[in-house]
Amino acid sequence: MSTIFEEIKACIIDGDDELAVELAEKVIAEKINPVDAVHQGFIKGIEEVGAAWTSGEAFLPDVMMAADAMKAGMDVLEPALANCDKGDASDNKGSIVIGTVKGDIHDIGKNILSALLTAAKFKVYDIGTDQSPENFVKKADEVGAYVLAASALLTTTMKSQKEIVDYLEENNIRDKYYLIVGGGPTSQHWADEIGADGWAETTEEAIKVISNLMVNKPIED
Ligand code: B12
Known part of the structure; x- marks a missing residue:
């Protein structure tokens, strides 16, 4: 094999x-x-x-x-x-909005993470690349998701992850969402610095981190 x-x-x-x-x-x-x-x-x-x-x-x-x-x-x-066999097909561990941040068109890692989160029975809404904070939140509101997963592959676009935190704070909705960040140049240190709720280097870790977040907040209806 x-x-x-x-x-x-x-x-x-x-x-x-x-x-x-x-x-x-x-x-x-x-x-x-x-x-x-x-x-x-x-x-x-x-x-x-x-x-x-x-x-x-x-x-x-x-x-x-x-x-x-x-x-x-x-x-x-x-x-x-x-369709990976990880439980009943009707299982839904919760909804996640995933995208690549503003200014960044890298999507390979994001797509893999989307596919593996789907395999792990999360309902994943992929908004694509070059996405503004507003678009993450708009989609989350539309589908009732409270986890935002933002990918950034460039040192110049990492700051767009921080802009998501800023946007949530400015609109007094920071408590409504968990933000998990990832992508090549990011780190746990970076996630802590910008006030994100989670970070992961690999898809396996990302699934664990998101699962733990889901345990802390009930799955939406
Ligand atoms: C493929 C690639 C491209 C492709 C993208 C195609 C596509 N559809 O994605 C193309 C050729 C288009 C491209 C363009 C550019 N690229 Co490019 N690219 C890469 C490359 C070779 C691989 C990235 C990749 O897909 N890796 C494989 C995936 C599986 O890994 P990953 O993305 O890191 O994702 C994993 C984890 O990070 C994590 N993860 C990812 N996202 C998330 C999100 C969350 C929430 C979590 C928890 C985890 C997570 O899970 C994934 C699976 O393990 C990297 C080199 C590298 N070493 O990373 C350069 C790289 C990222 N690119 C780079 C550059 C400079 C560019 C360009 C600016 C080049 C140019 N002069 O035009 C443009 C940028 C355009 C733009 N505005 O975005 C630099 C960035 C340097 C820097 N410090 O910022 C790199 C590092 C190359 C280098 N060494 O110089 N690129």
């Missing part, structure tokens, strides 16, 4: 979107755990591309192709992730 994970990782590095789709379909057909395919294949591939870009061995077009392959494969896997 490790071979298919290696193949997935390699096809992301190569930016081969057709093979990414084929391998994702194989994961489903062979009933391989899609969560393992995400962690041991897809994420490993994009991490390696990111490291190569940082060290100057890869260039922006390589990263864009890898990101496209990632999206193509994840699109195939997402329904399987949503």
Whole structure:
């Protein structure tokens, strides 16, 4: 089984979107755990591309192709992730509004987290990238969610996470929501500094942190 994970990782590095789709379909057909395919294949591939870009061995077009392959494969896997057997299909652990903050278009990590939160039986409302604090709150009000999950991948857009806290405070609604932040340049220190309610480095930790928050507030009707 490790071979298919290696193949997935390699096809992301190569930016081969057709093979990414084929391998994702194989994961489903062979009933391989899609969560393992995400962690041991897809994420490993994009991490390696990111490291190569940082060290100057890869260039922006390589990263864009890898990101496209990632999206193509994840699109195939997402329904399987949503149907992961983690309890009754009617279970709903609570609603979460997730998005990438204002000024930032990175969405791979956010999409993976959305898919895995869905797999963990949360009801996830993904508002997309480049989203203002107002949009997070608007969606949360519309769907009755009290957890906002904000992703930021750039040091320049981390401040947009703080702007969500500011927006909640300015509108006297800080107590109405839990804000969890994440993404490459963020840290627990950063979350504490801006007054966020939680931070996580990985999807597994994020699911734990959000589950703990949900225990503290009742699930909405
Ligand atoms: C792919 C990528 C792109 C793609 C994005 C495609 C897409 N659809 O997302 C493209 C090519 C478009 C791109 C563009 C840019 N990028 Co870019 N990109 C990356 C790259 C290589 C990988 C990011 C990624 O997807 N990682 C994989 C995922 C799985 O990891 P992740 O996002 O960190 O998410 C995980 C955790 O952080 C966590 N998580 C994520 N979100 C959240 C949210 C919550 C609430 C929680 C709890 C957890 C959580 O869970 C995830 C799963 O484990 C990184 C390098 C890197 N090492 O990160 C650079 C990187 C982030 N980009 C960078 C830059 C500079 C840019 C550009 C400005 C480049 C340019 N000159 O145009 C633009 C920015 C455009 C914009 N306005 O946003 C820099 C940022 C540097 C900095 N200090 O700010 C990086 C670090 C590369 C580098 N080393 O220079 N990029």
